[in-house]
Amino acid sequence: YAIQVLDSYDPAQGYKLIYMVQGNPLVTDIRFEGNNKYRDAKLTRTISSKVGRPMNGRLLFEDAQAIKKLYQKAGYPGTTVEALPSIDEQAGRATVTFQIEEKEKVRIVDVIFEGATAFPQSGLKSWFGRGLQWKIKTREWWWFSWLTGSGSFKEDQFEEDKDKLTDFYRGEGYLDFEIKDVKFDRPEPNRMIIRFQVYEGKQYQVGSVAFNGVTLIDTNAILQNLKMPAGEVFTPKGLYDDIEAIEDSYGILGHIDARADPRRNANVETGNMDLVYDITEGEKIYIEKIEIRGNTKTKDRVLRRELLVNPGEPFNKVLVKYSTNRLGLLNYFEKIGWLDEETEVPNRRNLVINVDEKSTGNIQLGAGLSTIDSLVGFAEISQSNFDLFNPPYFTGGGQKVILRVQMGTQRQDYVLSFQEPWLFGRKLIFSQDLYHRELSFNSTLYNERRTGSSTAFTRPIGREWLKGTLSYTIENVGLLDVSPNASPAIKEEEGTKLISEVGLRFDYDRRTGSGPLADGGYRTVLDTGIAGGPLGGDTDFYRLE
Known part of the structure; x- marks a missing residue:
């Protein structure tokens, strides 16, 4: 905490230096003064200094900056924070007071881009051209700012927006774009008009x-x-x-x-x-061997079957990229990368694929209310990297299994699903579903019960975006507890019937985008089925969707 140097001179021995060192005092109390926006508990969680630890001057400065940044993010620019320690040197203790001077929250009433002619003012404030989803955050205050958090001046956000504005213009071909100056007009103490003075230059x-x-x-x-x-x-x-x-x-x-x-x-x-x-151009390179590293849980064959290249073939970098994308779609890994390693054989290199595995198991529990289901609760256990033949953990085989139970006052669902995406080592998806459902919300005149099994085989036809599925479903369907007020047609259907159906489905999917939501393209599905006849069962029908 403090160092004193004392010196004394002895003609016989020369100068003697004495260093007196005083240790950092122990923080016994931390106080906040002037804070109305945030409670003491919130500010205590923001800082790193703690009661019972030695006082650190540098840490106190960083704590004051952290509190100041907290206020700036909330739209209170100009707020000052100072850490004032009170030290009892004799006791070796200190009390720290953070003196806060809060300023008014400043609302942005307008943002003006002076010198901007290539794009309308409204466009620069909100959305930029060519479908680019870029939105400036430093915007005017509006009715829903209390909900969105926009409309207040925040210094760190403003600096980020300046960089984004420059990136946007240069991304539109204005390479000489420059923000010459920014002026802040204050028509009122808590109101601000921001004026960007820009030079667009020519579009290259x-x-x-x-x-x-x-x-x-x-x-x-x-x-x-x-x-x-x-x-x-x-x-x-x-x-x-x-x-x-x-x-x-x-x-x-x-x-x-x-x-x-x-x-x-x-x-x-x-x-x-x-x-x-x-x-x-370089020389032509061939693949010597393919190594996969980092897959401690997932079996090698699960990854290798997704690769589009093989040892001995030309090192096709484009197909390697496609292969790593296919591995990413498995959703088994946090990170996926590849590199080429030199070998002792000229013009031949090893393809090394590095993966970082993540958890693939999931447990979900939930409950809710709705006008259809009334009170309902569910539990689901799923594993997207399941291995039926790998006890006791049953992981690493690339299979998928889901066990779902949903129970409520109006319905009961029990579903067990299993999927093998590469049956017999071929790109043939095998799916098996077992289910039991009891529904009472479809009608007030009867209850419905369905118990069945569905088996399906799916494979690509030609290209990957066209798939065909052949399925067989056997299902016991019952209309139970039929009301005396039901029509004669419904009363005739009371009881259980066995349905035996073969289905054929074609799915042509040209949607684009990543994740569960598509951003373009289209999807066409043709679904057909026939039940009864030589398939047995109690009902005969066909369907075409």
Whole structure:
């Protein structure tokens, strides 16, 4: 905490230096003064200094900054925080007081972009062009700001928005864009108008595109793969994508070391950007062997069957990328990466795939109320990386199993589902469902009960986006507790009937996007079924959907 240096001089012995060191005092109390926005308990959780620990001056400064940042995030710019320690040197104790001077919450009443002509003011405040989902957070106060948290000036958010504004303009081809200045007008103490003074510059377009060093591929074929050919708007992202497209044109042939180095020649007067790609083609590489690392739980065969490349083949970098994407769709891994390792054999390298496994088991419990089900509760246990033949943990085989129980005042559901995505080592999906359902909300005149089993085989037809499914379902359907007020037709159906049905389904799915929600494309399903006749059962029908 403190160091004193005392010196004394002895003619015989010379100077003597004495260092007197006083240890950091123990913090016995932490107080907050001037805080109306946040309670003491909230601020105590924000800081790192604690009662019972030695006082640290640097830590107190960081704590004051953390409290200040908390206020700034809430829209209270200008709030000051100072840590004031009171030290009892004799007792070796200290009391720390955080003195807080709260300022008024500042609402943004307008954001103005002076000098902006390429895009409307409203667009710069909210959504930007070409479907880009980018929204500025520094926005005017509006009716629902209390819910969204927008409309207040927050310094860290404002700095982030400045960077995003620059990135947006440059992403639209305005490479010379610059924020010249930002002014803050305060018509009232708690009101603010933000004025961005910007220089847009010209929008650059691609002028000419040329290649040097190309001997293996027709340059016209490379040009067809470019997303930013001559005449298109020049953007840094487009340049990055085209570099990747050129290198992939070689990578698909096994030239994984091919490199495309662009030279940009900007013409400020015409607004054109002439591009010259210097190509280093490299030599053709073959796969020596494939190693998978990090899969401590998942079996090798589960991963290898998703790969589109094999040892001895050209090192097709594009197919390797597709293969890692397929592994990602399994949802077994936190991280997936690949690299090529040198071998002692010329022109041959090992393909190494690194994975970081994650938990694939899931337990869900829930309860709720609805107008249909009334009171209902459910429990579900699922494992997306199940292995029926690997006791006692039953994981690592790439199978899927779900056990679900749902019970309520109006319904009861019991479902057990199993899926093997690669039956007999082939891309043939085998599914088996067992279920029992009792429903009483479909009608006040009767209750319904269904108990059955469904077996299905699904496989791609040609391309992966067209799949065919052949299924067989045997089900016992009962209409029970029929009311005396029911119609004669319903009374005739009272009891149980056995349904034996064969189904054929075609699913053509061209949707795009990742995750459960698609962002484009379409899906067409043809579902047919026939029951009874030679299949047995108590009912005869056919369906077409």
